[in-house]
Amino acid sequence: MKIKYNLLKEEKETKARLGTIETNYGTYDTPMFMPVGTRASVKGLSPDELYDLKAGIILANTYHLWLRPGEDLINEAGGLHKFMNYKGPILTDSGGFQVFSLARPKDITEEGVKFKSHIDGTKLFLTPEKSIEIQNKLDSDIAMSFDECIPYPATYEYSKESVLRTLRWAKRGKDVFNNPRQSLFGIVQGSDYEDLRKLSAEELSKMDFDGYSIGGTSVGENKETMYRMVSYSTKYLPKDKVRYLMGVGDPIDIIEGVIRGVDIFDCVLPTRIARHGNAFTKYGKINLKNSKFKHDFTKLEDDCDCYACKNFTKAYIRHLITLDEMLGARLLSIHNIRFLIRLTEDLRECIKNDNILEYKEKFIKNYYGDIDYLSKKTTGQGD
RNA sequence: AUGGAAUUGGUGAAGUGGUUAACACGCUAGAUUGUGGCUCUAGUAUGCAAGGGUUCGAUCCCCUUAUUCCAUC
Numbered sequence A: 001m002k003i004k005y006n007l008l009k010e011e012k013e014t015k016a017r018l019g020t021i022e023t024n025y026g027t028y029d030t031p032m033f034m035p036v037g038t039r040a041s042v043k044g045l046s047p048d049e050l051y052d053l054k055a056g057i058i059l060a061n062t063y064h065l066w067l068r069p070g071e072d073l074i075n076e077a078g079g080l081h082k083f084m085n086y087k088g089p090i091l092t093d094s095g096g097f098q099v100f101s102l103a104r105p106k107d108i109t110e111e112g113v114k115f116k117s118h119i120d121g122t123k124l125f126l127t128p129e130k131s132i133e134i135q136n137k138l139d140s141d142i143a144m145s146f147d148e149c150i151p152y153p154a155t156y157e158y159s160k161e162s163v164l165r166t167l168r169w170a171k172r173g174k175d176v177f178n179n180p181r182q183s184l185f186g187i188v189q190g191s192d193y194e195d196l197r198k199l200s201a202e203e204l205s206k207m208d209f210d211g212y213s214i215g216g217t218s219v220g221e222n223k224e225t226m227y228r229m230v231s232y233s234t235k236y237l238p239k240d241k242v243r244y245l246m247g248v249g250d251p252i253d254i255i256e257g258v259i260r261g262v263d264i265f266d267c268v269l270p271t272r273i274a275r276h277g278n279a280f281t282k283y284g285k286i287n288l289k290n291s292k293f294k295h296d297f298t299k300l301e302d303d304c305d306c307y308a309c310k311n312f313t314k315a316y317i318r319h320l321i322t323l324d325e326m327l328g329a330r331l332l333s334i335h336n337i338r339f340l341i342r343l344t345e346d347l348r349e350c351i352k353n354d355n356i357l358e359y360k361e362k363f364i365k366n367y368y369g370d371i372d373y374l375s376k377k378t379t380g381q382g383d
Numbered sequence B: 001a002u003g004g005a006a007u008u009g010g011u012g013a014a015g016u017g018g019u020u021a022a023c024a025c026g027c028u029a030g031a032u033u034g035u036g037g038c039u040c041u042a043g044u045a046u047g048c049a050a051g052g053g054u055u056c057g058a059u060c061c062c063c064u065u066a067u068u069c070c071a072u073c
Helices: A047-052 A062-067 A071-077 A080-084 A096-102 A128-138 A156-176 A194-207 A223-234 A251-259 A269-275 A307-311 A314-322 A326-353 A356-368
Strands: A004-010 A017-023 A026-030 A032-035 A058-061 A090-093 A113-116 A123-126 A142-144 A183-188 A211-214 A242-245 A264-267
Touching: A004 A326, A017 A326, A026 A032, A032 A058, A032 A326, A058 A062, A062 A071, A062 A090, A062 A128, A071 A080, A071 A128, A080 A090, A096 A113, A123 A128, A128 A142, A128 A156, A156 A183, A156 A194, A183 A194, A194 A211, A194 A223, A211 A223, A223 A242, A223 A251, A251 A326, A251 A356, A264 A326, A269 A326, A307 A326, A314 A326, A326 A356
Parallel strands: A032 A264, A058 A090, A090 A142, A142 A183, A183 A211, A211 A242, A242 A264
Antiparallel strands: A004 A017, A017 A026, A113 A123
């Protein structure tokens, strides 16, 4: 079946939306956070552990699975769900983002994108049709259109050219799309130009996708700019379809995104920083490698219900991380993903109670203290 | 006891009669946003066993002492 979005309530003072999304594998509440499992695995975690975290949709990556093990092998296994034994919904990214990090501008043509494999340097060519064909075979629940994610800053001329091309690519992908149990999303681009975001969102809407993504954020702009890009996008998207802000998962960015009408987020941040020894807490991110935690026999967070917080101390997790024991990264991944999912649970309550701005103020005060987070730069990828 | 060799940071070590003593590990911090999987960035010896001497200048040359290792009795 195609996914179905049900809008239940809008928050009184903001554009925040409470809703549900019906999928092949159950109905889930939004706003929601999707853990990332690039290569058909959320690094270090089993499906059972993901269910315990109350994860709903997870993300896998077309580009990576295309190269290894190949879409035909996964098709032979009976599709992505059977292959990895995940009994929840799966969304596949289109490979557009890898283009952004692996290709050079001159390799992008109307037909598709030339780039080199990050594994062995093999020359590769990806087109909108090819991306969709792979995703159809992977048999994920939601496929993404193949888009161009441009760096920031970008000139108006280049941004416009790119937006128009991405629109043509979206149309081409949709035309060859042929998996009836799969849904297809379009991706809004347009850098930080409101008229381009508007053009992108409106043209995609005319094509009637099953949901819409916001791409091209978190590519080197500051947070204030990112929030503007999000506003420019949700403003022109239909209310009866789900909105997904791609690649965003800093806690405050999730809050700001929800306030601007975003329903779904995904991000590698919780698992990546976990592997590097960091944990989200409501009083800011902490680095367990810091010597101050050596004798700290308290939990990561007192009120967290995750397996790591229920069973282990900071001193122990620090010990695991400093010695590079696998369990350390696993425990921090569990905690960090649960932290973001709990955040979305809180935000859903706030939408019901019409007090999301209060929640945000309190969150920022706890998390950032006096830090001016709005001027913080997002990471410039692809360099 | 005699002869020989050595002694450089927390560790393994490179090195030179003359601006900031290489590198690695460790340690201390920081980074990380549609994942190029243990990554990246920065800091980390006012010091070259101790004392004395030669020299414009010594970690580097000489002497004494201490310690360690090897060989022989």
